[in-house]
Amino acid sequence: xxxxTQPDIHITVSEGASLELRCNYSYGATPYLFWYVQSPGxxxxxxxxxxxxxxxxxxxxxxxxxxKRSQSSFNLRxxxxxxxxxxxxxxxxxxxxxxxxxxxxxxxxxxxx
Amino acid sequence: SQTIHQxxxxxxxxxxxxxxxxxxxxxxxxxxxxxxxxxxxxxxxLLFYSVGxxxxxxxxxxxxxxxxxxxxxFILSSKKLLLSxxxxxxxxxxxxxxxxxxxxxxxxxxxxxx
Numbered sequence: 380x381x382x383x384t385q386p387d388i389h390i391t392v393s394e395g396a397s398l399e400l401r402c403n404y405s406y407g408a409t410p411y412l413f414w415y416v417q418s419p420g421x422x423x424x425x426x427x428x429x430x431x432x433x434x435x436x437x438x439x440x441x442x443x444x445x446x447k448r449s450q451s452s453f454n455l456r457x458x459x460x461x462x463x464x465x466x467x468x469x470x471x472x473x474x475x476x477x478x479x480x481x482x483x484x485x486x487x488x489x490x491x492x
Numbered sequence: 493s494q495t496i497h498q499x500x501x502x503x504x505x506x507x508x509x510x511x512x513x514x515x516x517x518x519x520x521x522x523x524x525x526x527x528x529x530x531x532x533x534x535x536x537x538l539l540f541y542s543v544g545x546x547x548x549x550x551x552x553x554x555x556x557x558x559x560x561x562x563x564x565x566f567i568l569s570s571k572k573l574l575l576s577x578x579x580x581x582x583x584x585x586x587x588x589x590x591x592x593x594x595x596x597x598x599x600x601x602x603x604x605x606x
Contacts, residue, residue: 411593422597473593478524484535
């Protein structure tokens with residue numbers, strides 16, 4: 380069965396600094412991969428997705444993610460973090476033939492002034 | 493455009509009382525619908541999903557049930573709430589074959605069982 384690991388529970392980044400959130404997945408075939416963001420008390424918003432093709436995908440709010448099959452990773456990046464990016468970020472994997480997504484446990488991003 | 497509604501937004505219920513949470517989707521037909529629970533520090537747990545009216549798949553045995561009486565309506569219920577049912581409940585939808593897995597979430601319901 381597929382699984383997702385987000386090894387960092389919390390990350391603190393200074394405003395204006397770059398960001399990388401880690402995500403590792405476990406799945407035998409080519410996965411469908413997603414990053415979602417959740418502000419406190421809110422639902423989840425889709426940031427970006429990878430289905431196939433170019434391994435570097437662009438999303439909303441200036442985020443991007445790179446799929447690396449050899450490392451089973453799909454890390455989320457942003458070159459310059461804004462205070463409004465403080466939120467919880469979830470990586471998810473879907474599998475062909477299933478209607479479900481499997482989510483990681485999330486990484487809480489704190490942005491310091 | 494599509495929108496998803498959940499109500500109520502917050503709910504405080506005593507142990508042993510019944511529960512009904514409602515989710516509706518607008519602007520799409522025959523969506524796949526999902527109920528998740530989010531407990532502190534535990535990420536999202538898929539509770540139920542539905543690919544059509546009356547078709548419910550349960551992911552984990554628990555004190556909850558789900559129903560889909562209409563195409564765009566998904567209801568989460570319990571006959572008797574437990575303390576462990578407290579959490580943030582999220583409804584989500586997806587549609588289409590290729591985009592089966594691209595889910596869109598509602599605003600959530602915060603349930604506190606006292």
